[in-house]
Amino acid sequence: xxxxxxxxxxxxxxxxxxxxxxxxxxxxxxxxxxxxxxxxxxxxxxxxxxxxxxxxxxxxxxxxxxxxxxxxxxxxxxxxxxxxxxxxxxxxxxxxxxxxxxxxxxxxxxxxxxxxxxxxxxxxxxxxxxxxxxxxxxxxxxxxxxxxxxxxxxxxxxxxxxxxxxxxxxxxxxxxxxxxxxxxxxxxxxxxxxxxxxxxxxxxxxxxxxxxxxxxxxxxxxxxxxxxxxxxxxxxxxxxxxxxxxxxxxxxxxxxxxxxxxxxxxxxxxxxxxxxxxxxxxxxxxxxxxxxxxxxxxxxxxxxxxxxxxxxxxxxxxxxxxxxxxxxxxxxxxxxxxxxxxxxxxxxxxxxxxxxxxx
Amino acid sequence: xxxxxxxxxxxxxxxxxxxxxxxxxxxxxxxxxxxxxxxxxxxxxxxxxxxxxxxxxxxxxxxxxxxxxxxxxxxxxxxxxxxxxxxxxxxxxxxxxxxxxxxxxxxxxxxxxxxxxxxxxxxxxxxxxxxxxxxxxxxxxxxxxxxxxxxxxxxxxxxxxxxxxxxxxxxxxxxxxxxxxxxxxxxxxxxxxxxxxxxxxxxxxxxxxxxxxxxxxxxxxxxxxxxxxxxxxxxxxxxxxxxxxxxxxxxxxxxxxxxxxxxxxxxxxxxxxxxxxxxxxxxxxx
Numbered sequence: 001x002x003x004x005x006x007x008x009x010x011x012x013x014x015x016x017x018x019x020x021x022x023x024x025x026x027x028x029x030x031x032x033x034x035x036x037x038x039x040x041x042x043x044x045x046x047x048x049x050x051x052x053x054x055x056x057x058x059x060x061x062x063x064x065x066x067x068x069x070x071x072x073x074x075x076x077x078x079x080x081x082x083x084x085x086x087x088x089x090x091x092x093x094x095x096x097x098x099x100x101x102x103x104x105x106x107x108x109x110x111x112x113x114x115x116x117x118x119x120x121x122x123x124x125x126x127x128x129x130x131x132x133x134x135x136x137x138x139x140x141x142x143x144x145x146x147x148x149x150x151x152x153x154x155x156x157x158x159x160x161x162x163x164x165x166x167x168x169x170x171x172x173x174x175x176x177x178x179x180x181x182x183x184x185x186x187x188x189x190x191x192x193x194x195x196x197x198x199x200x201x202x203x204x205x206x207x208x209x210x211x212x213x214x215x216x217x218x219x220x221x222x223x224x225x226x227x228x229x230x231x232x233x234x235x236x237x238x239x240x241x242x243x244x245x246x247x248x249x250x251x252x253x254x255x256x257x258x259x260x261x262x263x264x265x266x267x268x269x270x271x272x273x274x275x276x277x278x279x280x281x282x283x284x285x286x287x288x289x290x291x292x293x294x295x296x297x298x299x300x301x302x303x304x305x306x307x308x309x310x311x312x313x314x315x316x317x318x319x320x321x322x323x324x325x326x327x328x329x330x331x332x333x334x335x336x337x338x339x340x341x342x343x344x345x346x347x348x349x350x351x352x353x354x355x356x357x358x359x
Numbered sequence: 360x361x362x363x364x365x366x367x368x369x370x371x372x373x374x375x376x377x378x379x380x381x382x383x384x385x386x387x388x389x390x391x392x393x394x395x396x397x398x399x400x401x402x403x404x405x406x407x408x409x410x411x412x413x414x415x416x417x418x419x420x421x422x423x424x425x426x427x428x429x430x431x432x433x434x435x436x437x438x439x440x441x442x443x444x445x446x447x448x449x450x451x452x453x454x455x456x457x458x459x460x461x462x463x464x465x466x467x468x469x470x471x472x473x474x475x476x477x478x479x480x481x482x483x484x485x486x487x488x489x490x491x492x493x494x495x496x497x498x499x500x501x502x503x504x505x506x507x508x509x510x511x512x513x514x515x516x517x518x519x520x521x522x523x524x525x526x527x528x529x530x531x532x533x534x535x536x537x538x539x540x541x542x543x544x545x546x547x548x549x550x551x552x553x554x555x556x557x558x559x560x561x562x563x564x565x566x567x568x569x570x571x572x573x574x575x576x577x578x579x580x581x582x583x584x585x586x587x588x589x590x591x592x593x594x595x596x597x598x599x600x601x602x603x604x605x606x607x608x609x610x611x612x613x614x615x616x617x618x619x620x621x622x623x624x625x626x627x628x629x630x631x632x633x634x635x636x637x638x639x640x641x642x643x644x645x
Binding site for chain 1 (some may be wrong): 368432456556559568569575580582584
């Protein structure tokens with residue numbers, strides 16, 4: 001019997017492949033998944049070119065790093081030029097004539113070949129110094145961790161799973177094609193398992209390849225030696241951890257949205273509820289935190305993401321600090337939750353009746 | 360009478376004035392929408408915050424009660440631009456959730472079931488169709504946004520007196536303008552996405568995605584490129600910037616007020632273009 005079920009599951013997966021991977025309705029999932037890849041690639045290309053440009057500018061306008069430390073706000077333009085020489089780039093922004101007094105806003109740019117300094121002069125006095133230091137690997141790792149945890153896990157994979165897993169049953173209802181499956185001599189649980197694995201395969205392939213490409217695009221801006229040293233150290237472990245977290249997120253969220261697609265005629269309401277619950281996770285008390293998927297997924301991430309610097313202090317106070325779950329606990333909890341949801345969904349699938357109403 | 364004698368003939372009954380024809384759609388849609396108990400409950404829940412604000416305004420002017428509670432009248436936060444800005448943020452978020460619930464079912468079913476030709480074969484234009492559908496959202500969202508906001512302003516004006524009202528008349532204008540901008544943008548996005556994907560579930564997910572994933576990806580752009588360009592696709596931040604300007608409260612947003620207005624203008628134009636492209640009496644099926 002197991003052999004038959006296995007064959008049936010494989011057949012369902014084969015039938016579903018085209019619908020999940022190449023459906024026009026699911027193209028936006030690719031956009032969600034691969035937009036960060038494009039962003040990292042553009043950034044890496046830009047940083048590499050900017051780095052080369054800064055080195056060239058530094059040879060044309062040489063300034064030593066130590067001289068920059070002596071530049072403080074309040075200095076006049078002439079004093080700055082006296083210390084640093086002529087800038088490699090300058091611009092007068094605009095003249096404000098509102099208060100009958102002409103005011104000039106001038107920008108000067110200097111570089112030592114690695115760092116980029118922008119000086120803002122107002123009425124000839126230095127009022128603001130902006131310093132752009134070069135991207136280092138630890139800094140890029142932190143940026144990757146932040147965007148992975150706050151965008152990729154919470155939003156891209158979340159909405160991707162909504163799009164793919166809800167569509168597995170609801171989409172068939174819309175296309176009025178679910179009865180073809182129901183007429184086959186196949187147990188409903190087997191159909192559900194087949195559809196779940198098809199969705200899982202699609203999401204895992206799409207999102208893990210996106211994670212891998214993002215990782216590659218993030219590292220691309222660095223020199224070969226830096227990358228080799230990093231990969232020889234914690235690099236591969238971190239890479240593996242990110243891929244595993246991505247796959248586990250697909251496993252967990254996939255099961256939830258498959259059940260949502262089966263249980264609710266309008267899955268938007270439960271989707272919003274899950275989204276709000278997952279988004280509110282940082283503010284929940286420790287016990288409630290452990291009832292959300294994102295807590296376990298974040299516990300498995302190799303680098304802790306930095307909190308949002310722009311968050312108002314009052315809201316920052318509401319964040320309840322809780323230690324991460326151990327790897328074993330996190331994986332066990334996600335797998336158990338998935339199994340529980342799938343068992344409940346398969347029980348629901350047994351009672352499923354076709355109602356091709358207008359969705 | 361034999362069936363063959365029932366030939367087609369002109370409608371001879373009274374016709375609705377062309378200017379108000381779009382309201383017919385709204386009337387029927389409300390009748391359908393209010394059958395949903397969840398929607399009624401949600402609308403009731405949306406009134407909790409304005410009610411709490413009204414109680415707060417009343418308490419902050421009730422000196423005997425404050426004395427009994429051993430509070431000085433100055434100890435209460437002032438009812439000013441910041442107070443109404445927070446009100447806009449809270450009710451604006453609820454308006455967004457309400458749009459996600461109601462918006463997707465407005466146009467998508469008509470397009471999916473080929474009903475557009477039935478509407479447009481009558482003396483009813485595409486503009487009237489869009490206006491009628493939009494009116495449903497505008498009225499529902501008004502009920503939970505600027506109408507309670509103006510009531511709160513009037514309560515405060517009644518309690519604080521004429522001097523406060525005269526000095527803060529701009530607040531009333533800011534409440535109405537700020538929230539109207541938001542509900543118009545929400546309505547246009549909901550209608551455009553509903554018309555574009557033709558499936559109300561996908562449209563709902565897409566509306567959520569535009570706001571949540573837009574904000575998330577905007578943060579990623581800011582984080583990765585260390586520029587403020589990500590704020591352009593974060594519509595929540597865009598409208599918060601406009602509200603902060605309208606309510607004269609400090610904003611820590613990454614984009615200027617002019618940029619925020621431009622982003623909203625472009626968003627609305629894009630939605631109108633999508634609607635003009637999708638709402639047609641015919642459809643080419645490939």
